[in-house]
Amino acid sequence: METKIYILVVEDEPDVLDSIVRDITVFEKFFPIEMADSAEEARELIDSILEKDDQIGLILCDHVLPGDNGVELLVEMQNRAETEDTQKVLITGQAGLQETVRAVNEADLKHYIAKPWQKDELTKITKELLTDYVIDHVEAPLKYMQVLDGERIAEHIRTGRGITDR
Amino acid sequence: MKFKLGKQWIDDRNRVVQLIRRLFDDSGHSERFLKSVAEGEVLLKEGDPLEDIFLLLEGSVELYKKKPDTDTDFPIARLEAGSFIGIIAFTTGEPSLTTAVAAAPSVLLKIPDEEVRSLFKKNKQFRNYMDELILANLLDRFRNTIILQIKLNSANNKLREERNELQKAYRELKEAQDRLIYQEKMATLGQLVAGFAHEVNNPTASLLRSTETLEERISSLMLLLEKEPDDLDFFISLYNAGRKAGYPDTATLRELTAQLKESFTEATPAQLRLLAQVPESLTARLLENKVLKGEELDFYLNQFELGKMFQNIESSGNRIAGLVKSLKSYSRTDTxxxxxxxxxxxxxxxxxxxxxxxxxxxxxxxxxxxxxxxxxxxxxxxxxxxxxxxxxxxxxxxxxxxxxxxxxxxxxxxxxxxxxxxxxxxxxxxxxxxxxxxxxxxxxxxxxxxxxxxxxxxxxxxxxxxxxxxxxxxxxxxxxxxxx
Structure with a gap:
């Protein structure tokens, strides 16, 4: 079976979680979405996704969570080989400067989205980051063009990097 | 301060001097050494080699010391009858340490240094008297030093106390200032909170009121849908279910979605997630009507979601209103x-x-x-x-x-x-x-x-x-x- 690339959303408030997922449903045709309401549940999901030899392309993570916080989860993922390349995004209203700096330095944070977010912003960032991920990790990215940045993927295929690199 | 040190004679140097004088009188030398001086006359000069020693019989003598690097002399001690003037220079052989000036008309025995030393050798009694006198004078000086030391100590203590009091006063002032700043900060914050609460209240009220009206309008629009009455009823049930639906936690949601996928095999994940929140009686009806996928399923699920969104707006709005109310009542800006x-x-x-x-x-x-x-x-x-x-x-x-x-x-x-x-x-x-x-x-x-x-x-x-x-x-x- 083909490797699936997941989007993981971690948020403890159900209505907010629901809104985030609703905003990025458009990507779900190619990138299944998994939801967790705590870092602990996220870990279990990560394990079960990796067990099936699937990948996590993007994580959208709240900072204030029960148990371990979002930044801790992201740093942990950065230190794990299979999730090091996962594109990491914080969606939060409450991460302090110190924690955000840590996320940037230790978890290679790709983006910080402040609540309340705009749908356009969220989908734009999701599209960009998934495009980056797909270009770097997928041999035949053609099928993703439909929901991602088609131009960049086409350029990538045209210059042949997609074929010769791997 | 009175020190009780040893024998009577130590306290009564005058008697010793008188004894020495009598010794000179007895030997008939006294006239030669007896000397009267007027007030202000200089007996010894600081730095000069000691030629004579002086035993003060009557009156008083002031000792002066030159301040370093200046020409000013300042008084360091006043000697009364019974004192040995030049005692340090005599015992150490160094030049005079101080300048001695008569502070009142005085009578002294002025004895050349050499004479004293030869008398010392010849006359045992003189030697005894002189020893006693030197001892008494040194003790006196020593006593003065102790008294000075004690005075100095008490002055130091007083200064230290004053310094501590000043430090304390400074600390208290600093604390008072910090408090004022803090209170000022709280007061400003209180005003900001009041303003903020007021500003947020209006849009929140407007949001909630508009939602209410919007919902009424949409309900009446729904009635205009061209559907079978029975189906319309189902429609409204879906909407009402959405209006009341809670959010299952993510684990339950995953489980329900997986179960529903067995019946709704072709539904998208997003559709399955919504279905998982729809009451079972209504999903059963969808299955019964073979509404299983695609736009047709969306059509029904949209009703449910519509209700859910209204519920969301309403509960979020109420949450904001509740927070604002707490803010206002917390800061008491409404009273x-x-x-x-x-x-x-x-x-x-x-x-x-x-x-x-x-x-x-x-x-x-x-x-x-x-x-x-x-x-x-x-x-x-x-x-x-x-x-x-x-x-x-x-x-x-x-x-x-x-x-x-x-x-x-x-x-x-x-x-x-x-x-x-x-x-x-x-x-x-x-x-x-x-x-x-x-x-x-x-x-x-x-x-x-x-x-x-x-x-x-x-x-x-x-x-x-x-x-x-x-x-x-x-x-x-x-x-x-x-x-x-």
Missing amino acids: EREWEKIDIREGIHDTLQLTSNRIKYYDIDLDLPEVPMIRANAAALNQVWTNIILNAADAMGKNGSLSIQCNNNQETLWVEIRDSGPGIDEEIIERIFDSNFSTKKSEVKFGLGLGLSISRDIIHQHGGTISAKNSAKGGAIFTVTLPL
Whole structure:
């Protein structure tokens, strides 16, 4: 079976979680979405996704969570080989400067989205980051063009990097 | 100061001098050595080699010492009858250390140095007398040194006391200033909060009212849909179900979605997620009607989602309104008077509401039975609850438990706040209510390390007490008492 690339959303408030997922449903045709309401549940999901030899392309993570916080989860993922390349995004209203700096330095944070977010912003960032991920990790990215940045993927295929690199 | 040192003669040098004089009288030499001087006459000059020694019989002599690097002489000692002038130079052989000037018309025995030394050898009695005299004079000087030392010490002590008092006064001033800044900050913040609450209230009210109207309009539009009456009924049921649906937690949602995928095999994940929230009776009807996928399924699910969105808007709006209400009642900007009859439990609830982002994951155990109303400054008391609760949150970190109890007897009401943190170091527990005492070194956010000290002031203003101790089971316990 083909490797699936997941989007993981971690948020403890159900209505907010629901809104985030609703905003990025458009990507779900190619990138299944998994939801967790705590870092602990996220870990279990990560394990079960990796067990099936699937990948996590993007994580959208709240900072204030029960148990371990979002930044801790992201740093942990950065230190794990299979999730090091996962594109990491914080969606939060409450991460302090110190924690955000840590996320940037230790978890290679790709983006910080402040609540309340705009749908356009969220989908734009999701599209960009998934495009980056797909270009770097997928041999035949053609099928993703439909929901991602088609131009960049086409350029990538045209210059042949997609074929010769791997 | 009177020293009791040894024999009588030590205190009575004059007698010794008189004895020496008699010795000279007996030998018939006395005329040769006896010398009267007028006031102001110089006997010895500082730095000159000692040629004669002087024994003062009557009057007094002042000793002067030159101030280093200047020409000014300052008096260092006044010698009375019985003194040996030039004693240091005589005993050490060095030049005179001081300038000796008659301070009054005086009578002295002026004896050339050599003569003294030869008499010393020849006359045993003279030697004895001179020894006694030297000893007595040295003792006297020594005694003066001690007296001076004691005076110096007491002057030093006084200075130190004064310095400590000044330091204390400075500290108190600094604290008073910090307090003023803090209070000013709180006052400004209070005004900002009042303004903010007011500004947020209007759009929130408008949001909620518009939603209500919007919902009415949409309901009447739904009735215009060209559908079978029976189906319309189903439609409305879906909408109403959405209006009341709660959110399942993510694990349950995953489980339900997986189950539903068996019946709705071709539905998208997004559709399955919505279906998972639809009541079972209604999903059964969808299955019955073979509405299983695609746009047709969306058509029905949209109704459910519509209801859900309305519910969302309404509950979010109410949440904002509730928070604003707590903010207003917490800061008491809606009342004119600072002091009024209040139920302290309301303030505690407001505080918990407003600190909810810090205490969200704690086990909170409230035991707040009805207590008599008291006359108090509600906003100030809220500051106290906030300080104690936020300190507990700082101590506990993310997880922990917080228990708040209140009770009363005939005269007093008390509130006890316990946490499950590490407790307070016994070494500092005495000082935590002092000004500028803070355990937060670098990360002082809003306060100046004044939180608990201001809390103590506030409670004292109410005629109450505030105290802290460690629980035997771990964690800190803060107790506030307020008179009824």
